[in-house]
Amino acid sequence: MKLYVLIGIILCFSNISFSQEITDPVSIEIGTTELTLSEPFVISVVLKDAENRPPVIFPEIKGLEKRSKSATSTINTIDGVKIVVQTITQEYFATKPGQYQVPVFFVLINGVKYKGEETMVKFSLASTSAENEDTRTEDYLPDPELNGEDVFLSVQADRKDVYIREGFSLRISLYIAESAPVQMEFYQFNTQLQSILKQLRPANCWEENVGIEEIIKRQVKIKGKSYTEYNMYQAQFFPITLQDVIFPTVSLEMLVTENKAAVNVESTSTRPFRSKVSLIKVKPLPNHPLMDQVAVGKYSLVEKLSSALVYSGESVRYTFRIQGIGNIAAIPTPSIEVNSAFDFYPPEISREIKFSNSKVSGERSFNYFVVPRRDGTFPLSRYFQWIYFDPSTAKYDTLRASKVLQVKGEDYKLGNISLSGASGLYDNLESLDSTRKSFNFKVFFRNVTNAIIVMLIVAMIWVFRK
Incomplete structure (x- = not known):
């Protein structure tokens, strides 16, 4: 008798469990694996029902250079229910053609590791030499002559002037020339970065940023000279008033190691690197009845x-x-x-x-x-x-x-x-009762099935104790 009751409970439990919608809120997606050198291999993290975008750190892949990150936020309303999906994408570029093995990897999302599958990526030569050139608009670079050093901190905007409510990009990077005779490492970086951003963020701008949880390193050439760029922040700003946007000088301290040949010892000390002041002029829109609204x-x-x-x-x-x-x-x-x-x-x-x-x-x-x-x-x-x-x-x-x-x-x-x-249809709208809440049958059904599952588990325990 107990056996029949137990089998009945298990079958009922299985049917109810399978009837409920099971969705994984986090998924990892891999982009196209047949690419040219001018195209990026991408890894994307898709987050469902995520109002806020969490910090995401993508893996390093041997032979590929990690570059730009992008994020897409999608909001839809279906049957009165708001559905939010966040997608964060990391780009990887190859420096030479060939096949690159991408082993099993892990993406760190809000401190939790999520596994990505192994894959093979093939990069081939572009059809024309022009296609190999990196013409991305984000690659606005500073002028080393204005900084006067082989190592300098740059707070660089891609525009000198914008209209009110027009966007411009801002990039904060440390540039180190390959010929610089020093060794460096970052010192209390997170604390320093938050202090820098507090000084730089303009009060009269709307900010949209991808979110950089790690320093992105890449090789660049500026006026024929090779530098390593350490990109630590990038964002879009939209001025909402007619005040010019001023980015003051900020300082980043680095641990610098120098060799002292006379005594054959190394000396390590902190050294500040300062950015130059930069200004973005904000222009008014031409006269129009809706100039303050469009x-x-x-x-x-x-x-x-x-x-x-x-x-x-x-x-x-x-x-x-x-x-x-x-x-x-x-x-x-x-x-x-x-x-x-x-x-x-x-x-x-x-x-x-x-x-x-x-x-x-x-x-x-x-x-x-x-x-x-x-x-x-x-x-x-x-x-x-x-x-x-x-x-x-x-x-x-x-x-x-x-x-x-x-x-x-x-x-x-x-x-x-x-x-x-x-x-029309909106007549007497004010007389309607707006305090009544709509009934969510989906949530009600889920709560009922969960209650039944709990009751079945209690019944199963009772059968075994008998």
Whole structure:
């Protein structure tokens, strides 16, 4: 009898367990393994349901040079539930063609190790010599002549002037010439870096940074001279006021070892290296009624209309997606004039933002639920327009809808909906009870199944004790 009861409990427990959704919040993904020398091999960490981006340290791979890191934040709303996915990607470049064995590796995420599988990566020569050149825009380099030393600390921006709300990149690196007759190592680096950032971060700027949890080392040539760059911080800044951005001089202390030939001993001491003051001039936008509200950047429009032909009273979905380069998180919602032809529900908003060393790019989507109230042909450009300022042309531009909606049938009248004035689906909205919370059936089902599992475990223990 006990055996039958035990088998029944185990089968029931198995069915309930498998019925619950099991998802791993962390996954490691490997990019393309057939590459040219100008292309990076990438390792990505994908984090689900992660509001904040944790510190991530990627492995060193023998024969490959670790370079840029990028991060993508995606936020979608599905059935009223916000879903957040963070993706952090590390690039690796090869200096010569060949096959590179990537052994089993570990990525350190918020102090916890996650395993990556072994793989083989092949790098081949590019089709043209020009393709081998590294033309990435983040590779803005300082002028050694302005620093006057073989070892210098650089706080370098990629722009000398920007418009208000236009982004610029900042990079903090220590450069050591290969011919420098000293040996160095970092001294209390984390403490010093936090102090440096506290001095440098401008109060009048919005900051977006990838996050560097380790010093990235690479070989560079500046005016024909070889240097080793130790990159310790990089970020994008967007001025939100018309004050010029000033980065003051900061100091980094290094442990320096020098050989004293006269007494045949080594002497180690700390030596400070100071950066130069740099200034970014912030320019006002040209006069415009919306000059204090518009986004600044390079943008384009992608549209989607669920159906081009509907009948009065039927619903249709319209997506107005703004994509491009700029401060994606600060893109304002398109304003729509209240009218008698349509009822527009507030949009579901989703976004995807990619943070790289040289720019912030991505998209912001506005998904509208639309109900037409009378027949006719309606170009959606009458209702959906979005104005922005393009710094590359120094002009204002407008993204206009190009879709056309054909509505057939009699004018739609239902209950409190009338075709006179601007009344519609939002009439009497203030009388609705907004304090009532929506019921999440998914969470309820999960809690019930967990309770049943606990009861089954208790029953199993009771059977064995009998």
